[in-house]
Each structure stands twice: as structure tokens, then as C-alpha cells.
Amino acid sequence: MRIATWNVNSLNARLPRVEEWVRYAEPDVLCMQETKVADATFPAMAFATLGYEAAHHGTGRWNGVAILSRIGMKDVTAGFADEGGSAAAEGRFVSALCGDVRVASVYVPNGRSVGSEHYQAKLDWLAELRTYLVQHCDPTTPLAVCGDFNVAPEDRDLYDPARFVGATHVSEPERKALAALEEWGLVDAFRQRYDEPGLFSWWDYRAGDFHQHRGMRIDLVLVTPPLADRVGFALIDRFARKGKLPSDHAPVLVDFDVD
DNA sequence: ATGGTAGCGCTGCTA
Numbered sequence: 001m002r003i004a005t006w007n008v009n010s011l012n013a014r015l016p017r018v019e020e021w022v023r024y025a026e027p028d029v030l031c032m033q034e035t036k037v038a039d040a041t042f043p044a045m046a047f048a049t050l051g052y053e054a055a056h057h058g059t060g061r062w063n064g065v066a067i068l069s070r071i072g073m074k075d076v077t078a079g080f081a082d083e084g085g086s087a088a089a090e091g092r093f094v095s096a097l098c099g100d101v102r103v104a105s106v107y108v109p110n111g112r113s114v115g116s117e118h119y120q121a122k123l124d125w126l127a128e129l130r131t132y133l134v135q136h137c138d139p140t141t142p143l144a145v146c147g148d149f150n151v152a153p154e155d156r157d158l159y160d161p162a163r164f165v166g167a168t169h170v171s172e173p174e175r176k177a178l179a180a181l182e183e184w185g186l187v188d189a190f191r192q193r194y195d196e197p198g199l200f201s202w203w204d205y206r207a208g209d210f211h212q213h214r215g216m217r218i219d220l221v222l223v224t225p226p227l228a229d230r231v232g233f234a235l236i237d238r239f240a241r242k243g244k245l246p247s248d249h250a251p252v253l254v255d256f257d258v259d
Numbered sequence: 260a261t262g263g264t265a266g267c268g269c270t271g272c273t274a
Contacts, residue, residue, distance in 0.1 A: 009274085010266055034274090036266075061267065062274095110274060150274095204274090206263035248265075248274080 002027045005146035006251035010036040029098045031105030031146040035064030058091035065105040069098040080132040106147035126177035139185025143224040156197035157217035187228035189221040189254045202249045221254045230257040
């Protein structure tokens with residue numbers, strides 16, 4: 001079973017690239033973030049043509065999360081708690097049962113700068129996600145929480161840790177909020193396969209950061225032990241970050257040796 | 260070098 005996650009940075013701008021990638025990567029399940037479309041304008045037919053059912057949760061313009069599945073889709077849930085309470089914060093969580101695996105697509109608030117109200121909202125959101133897991137999920141059953149966490153778990157996930165001192169995405173409270181999810185029962189599937197530094201999933205569009213290898217690994221596939229014990233092939237597809245009109249994120253995919 | 264680019268949408272915000 002191949003599960004992938006990709007912050008596409010607008011489906012309106014990215015649909016041809018996403019269709020192209022789905023055709024050659026052939027994920028069984030693809031979680032997307034920052035679709036930047038409303039439910040009513042989500043391009044469901046384009047994905048149906050490729051053989052995928054879809055669930056989307058978003059209001060347009062900002063945020064928006066989706067799940068595509070070609071192995072069935074049941075029991076879709078959209079949103080949790082109040083997602084920060086404001087309309088602009090909506091569209092950050094959707095989940096569905098795909099085959100025997102509960103899959104969630106999450107878009108964690110960016111947080112902007114350490115100490116800002118947006119930063120606190122990010123920490124609150126991550127805490128709410130943990131509460132949701134405690135109340136609705138079971139770490140002994142197959143679960144994959146995939147998405148743009150806007151947190152680099154460790155310094156090896158940064159191109160130059162010295163340049164991130166005091167910065168958002170790496171602060172201790174953010175990393176502890178992520179670690180609290182793992183403490184509940186989630187494992188970073190990509191790190192089951194690779195230990196080395198320098199493997200990034202996001203690069204700033206500006207200043208040639210991608211071509212200078214200045215990136216971070218903030219897009220994660222977090223799974224419960226029944227899946228963590230069955231990680232096969234895994235990859236961050238840097239090729240999808242090249243060429244015309246790329247997203248600023250690369251897709252992350254993980255194969256699990258399950259039916 | 261405290262810069263730079265992209266998306267949305269029309270002014271400046273968000274990332």
C-alpha cells in the first residue's frame with residue numbers, strides 16, 4: 001500500500017502537475033494540503049478519471065486539505081475541534097478509512113514567528129490534534145497522519161541548523177508538540193527507512209533555495225506501530241519540485257507491506 | 260544581501 005502526502009500550493013495552479021505525478025507515482029492514497037479551493041470547486045472529476053475517490057475540506061483561497069484513494073474510501077470526517085476558531089483557519093484536517101487504514105490529511109498552521117499569536121495558535125492546534133487522537137483513534141490499529149506539519153522534527157531535517165536558531169518550525173515548543181503526537185503512538189515512517197541529514201520536502205521559492213539545497217523536512221507521514229513495522233520503500237520525490245510551475249513542496253511517499 | 264518568489268486577486272496578505 002503506497003501512501004503519499006503533498007502540499008500542492010493551490011490545485012488551481014497545480015492540477016496538471018498533480019495529475020502527472022499521480023499517473024507515474026500511482027499512490028493508493030494521496031493526502032494533499034493547501035488545495036486553496038472550496039469543496040464546491042474541488043476538481044473531483046479530474047481525479048475520478050484517474051481512478052480515485054476523493055474527500056476534500058476547504059473554503060477556498062487559503063488552506064484546504066484532501067484525500068484521494070483508489071482502494072476505497074469510507075467514513076469521511078472533516079475538521080476537528082474549532083480549528084482555531086476563525087474562518088481563515090478552516091480546512092486543515094480531513095480523514096477517511098482507506099482500505100483498513102485510517103488516513104488523515106493535516107495542514108498545521110504556519111505559526112509565522114515565534115511568540116506571535118499565530119505561533120500560539122499553531123501550538124494550540126497541535127495540542128488539539130493530540131486530543132483528537134486520544135479521543136477518536138487507537139494506536140494499536142493502522143493509522144497514518146500525513147501532511148505539512150510546519151515543524152522540522154530534528155536538526156538533521158534542516159539545511160543549516162545554525163541559521164534556524166530562534167526561528168519558527170524548529171523551536172522547542174513546536175518540536176515538543178510534535179513529540180507529544182509520537183508519544184501517543186505515532187512513528188515518523190520516513191525515518192524508519194533513512195537516517196541521513198539533507199533530505200528535505202520544502203524549499204523556499206526565493207533566492208534559488210531549491211537549487212542551493214537550502215530546505216527543510218516538514219512534510220511527514222506519521223503512522224501507528226502496525227504500519228511502522230511494515231515500512232518498505234520510501235521517497236521524497238525531488239523531481240516533482242523541478243520543472244515548470246512546481247509547488248514549493250515535494251511529495252513524500254511511503255510503501256507499507258500490507259494488503 | 261534582513262533580500263528573494265509564488266498564489267490570490269486587486270491591495271496587500273500569506274507562506
